[in-house]
Amino acid sequence: MWRLSVSIFLFSCLAVSSSSFGDSEATCSGIVPLRYRYDKISITEYGGVGDGRTVNTKAFRAAIYRIQHLKRRGGTLLYIPPGVYLTESFNLTSHMTLYLAKGAVIRAVQDTWNWPLIDPLPSYGRGRELPGGRYMSFIHGDGLRDVVITGQNGTIDGQGEVWWNMWHSRTLKYTRPNLIEFKDSKEIIISNVIFQNSPFWNIHPVYCSNVVIHHVTILAPQDSPNTDGIDPDSSYNVCIEDSYISTGDDLVAIKSGWDEYGIAYGRPSSNITIRRITGSSPFAGIAIGSETSGGIKNIVAEHITLSNMGVGVNIKTNIGRGGYIKNIKISDVYIDTAKYGIKITGDTGDHPDENYNPNALPIVKGIHIKNVWGVNVRNAGSIQGLKGSPFTGICLSEINLHGSLNSYKTWKCSDVIGTSLKVSPWPCSELRTTGGYNLCSSTF
Numbered sequence: 001m002w003r004l005s006v007s008i009f010l011f012s013c014l015a016v017s018s019s020s021f022g023d024s025e026a027t028c029s030g031i032v033p034l035r036y037r038y039d040k041i042s043i044t045e046y047g048g049v050g051d052g053r054t055v056n057t058k059a060f061r062a063a064i065y066r067i068q069h070l071k072r073r074g075g076t077l078l079y080i081p082p083g084v085y086l087t088e089s090f091n092l093t094s095h096m097t098l099y100l101a102k103g104a105v106i107r108a109v110q111d112t113w114n115w116p117l118i119d120p121l122p123s124y125g126r127g128r129e130l131p132g133g134r135y136m137s138f139i140h141g142d143g144l145r146d147v148v149i150t151g152q153n154g155t156i157d158g159q160g161e162v163w164w165n166m167w168h169s170r171t172l173k174y175t176r177p178n179l180i181e182f183k184d185s186k187e188i189i190i191s192n193v194i195f196q197n198s199p200f201w202n203i204h205p206v207y208c209s210n211v212v213i214h215h216v217t218i219l220a221p222q223d224s225p226n227t228d229g230i231d232p233d234s235s236y237n238v239c240i241e242d243s244y245i246s247t248g249d250d251l252v253a254i255k256s257g258w259d260e261y262g263i264a265y266g267r268p269s270s271n272i273t274i275r276r277i278t279g280s281s282p283f284a285g286i287a288i289g290s291e292t293s294g295g296i297k298n299i300v301a302e303h304i305t306l307s308n309m310g311v312g313v314n315i316k317t318n319i320g321r322g323g324y325i326k327n328i329k330i331s332d333v334y335i336d337t338a339k340y341g342i343k344i345t346g347d348t349g350d351h352p353d354e355n356y357n358p359n360a361l362p363i364v365k366g367i368h369i370k371n372v373w374g375v376n377v378r379n380a381g382s383i384q385g386l387k388g389s390p391f392t393g394i395c396l397s398e399i400n401l402h403g404s405l406n407s408y409k410t411w412k413c414s415d416v417i418g419t420s421l422k423v424s425p426w427p428c429s430e431l432r433t434t435g436g437y438n439l440c441s442s443t444f
Contacts, residue, residue: 028239028273032187032212035146037097039072042079050083055109057088068093075146080104080154089116089177092141100154100193107157108138108199112166117174121183121206123234123257123265123294125352127175129167129200129226134174137181137204144185153217155194156180160224163199167225176200176226182208191215198227202247206233207267214241222282224248229279231255234267234294245279250287250314251306252277254296256323259356262293263322269294274301284314285335288325290349292362295323301330309338312374315367316348319386320356324363335374341401342369342381344391344416361389367418374401380425385415394418396431 041063042048048059067076075095082103089108092098100106117133118140120126127134138158141147149156158179166172179198182188188211195202196219203218205211213230220227229245232238233255245251256262256269274286285306288296306312312335315325335341344367364385380401385391394416401424413428420431 029212037075037077039076050085052084056085060090067096089138094144095146097148100151102152104154108159110162123262125261129175135177137178139180141182146187148189150191158198160197160199178204186210201228201231203230205235208235210237212239216243218245220247228253236270238272241275250284251279253287255291256294258291259320267294269296270298272299276303278305280308282310284311287314289316292317293321293323297326299328302332304333307336311340311343313342315344317362318349321362322360326366328367331370333372337376340379341374341377344383346386364391365393368395370397372399377401377403382412383416390415392417396423397421399423
C-alpha cells in the first residue's frame with residue numbers, strides 16, 4: 001500500500017510543479033525535473049524501528065549503501081513510514097529520494113560527543129563559529145547529483161537545544177552542525193517536509209547548482225542562536241518558493257565566503273530566485289550577507305510577507321570582505337511590525353582571523369527595491385556605505401513604511417548614491433538625485 005501512496009503523491013507533486021498553481025503565479029521550480037523512481041525500499045526492510053527510542057543509524061546507512069551500490073536505473077526511493085526514527089547523522093547518495101510519509105519523523109540523537117567532524121569549507125578557512133573543523137550536518141550530501149528530499153509533510157528534527165545550550169555556555173569545541181547540507185552537488189529538490197530545531201543553519205546548499213527548495217516549513221524558537229532558514233552559499237541557479245519560515249535568525253540569507261578565504265576561493269552566488277516566502281524572525285526576512293567575499297549577483301526576491309521582524313530586508317557586508325553585491329531586485333514585500341524596514345550596511349559581521357585585508361572593500365551597486373509596505377515599523381531605513389567604496393545605483397520606489405507617532409524615525413544614509421520615487425517617509429537627501437524617476441521606473 002505504501003508503494004501505491006508514494007507513487008500517487010509523487011505524480012501529484014510533478015503535476016503541481018508543472019502547473020505552478022495556475023498560470024498567474026510564476027515559478028522557477030522547473031529548473032530541476034522531478035524524476036520518478038521505480039525502485040522503492042522502506043527503512044523498515046533494513047531494521048528501522050520508529051519507536052522514538054531505537055537508534056536507527058545502521059538502518060539508514062545500510063539502506064543508503066544499497067542505493068549507492070546497486071544503482072537501480074532511475075534511482076531509488078527510500079520510504080520512511082509513520083513513526084519517530086532516532087538516528088545519528090548520515091550521508092545521502094546520488095539518484096535517491098528520501099521520502100517521509102505523513103507522521104514520519106527523522107530525529108537527531110543528542111549525543112554530541114560522537115558527532116562526526118568534517119573539514120572547514122575552503123571559502124571560510126575555518127569553522128564559522130570556531131577555528132578548526134566543523135560538525136557534519138545531520139543529513140549530509142557531498143558531490144551528489146539528482147537527490148530529492150520530500151514527502152507528505154513529515155518532519156526532520158535536529159533536537160538542537162543541546163547545541164544551543166553549548167553555544168550559550170561557550171562549551172562548543174567546533175562549529176555546530178547544520179540540519180541539512182549539500183556540498184558540491186547539483187539537481188537537488190527539497191519539498192513538502194517540515195524542518196525543526198536545527199542545531200545551526202537549517203538548509204545549506206554550498207558550492208551547488210540547480211537547487212529547488214519549495215513548499216517547506218522551517219521552525220525554531222526565536223531565541224535559538226543562528227538557526228537561519230535557508231542559506232544558499234556560493235551557489236547558482238537556486239529556486240526558493242512557497243514556504244513558511246520562523247526561526248531565531250535570518251529567514252533566507254545568501255552568502256559567498258568569508259574575507260580572504262572567500263576572496264581566494266572566488267565562487268559567487270548568482271541567479272537566485274526567492275518567491276512567496278512568509279515568516280517571522282528577530283533578525284532579517286531577506287538577507288544578503290554578511291559573508292559575501294565571493295560575490296553575489298542576479299538575485300530576485302518578490303512577494304514576501306513578514307511579521308514581527310528585526311529587519312525586513314537586510315543587505316550587509318563589511319571591510320575585508322572584498323567581492324561585490326550587484327543586480328539585486330526585491331519587490332512586493334509586506335512587513336507587519338519590525339525594528340527596521342530596510343537596512344543596507346557596510347559594517348556588519350566579524351572576521352575569521354586577523355589576516356583579513358582591511359583594504360579589501362566590497363562593491364555594492366545596482367540594488368533595486370520596489371513595492372514595500374510596512375506597518376508598525378519603528379525605523380524606516382538605513383543605508384550606510386563605506387567611505388572608500390560608496391554604495392551606488394541604489395533605487396527605492398513605491399515604498400511606504402509606517403510607524404507609531406512615538407517611535408517613528410526617518411531614513412539614515414551615508415556614502416550612498418541613488419534615487420528614489422514615491423518613498424514615504426521622505427528618504428535621505430542622497431536618494432533624491434535628478435532622474436530618479438527614469439532610473440527607478442526602468443529597473444523592473
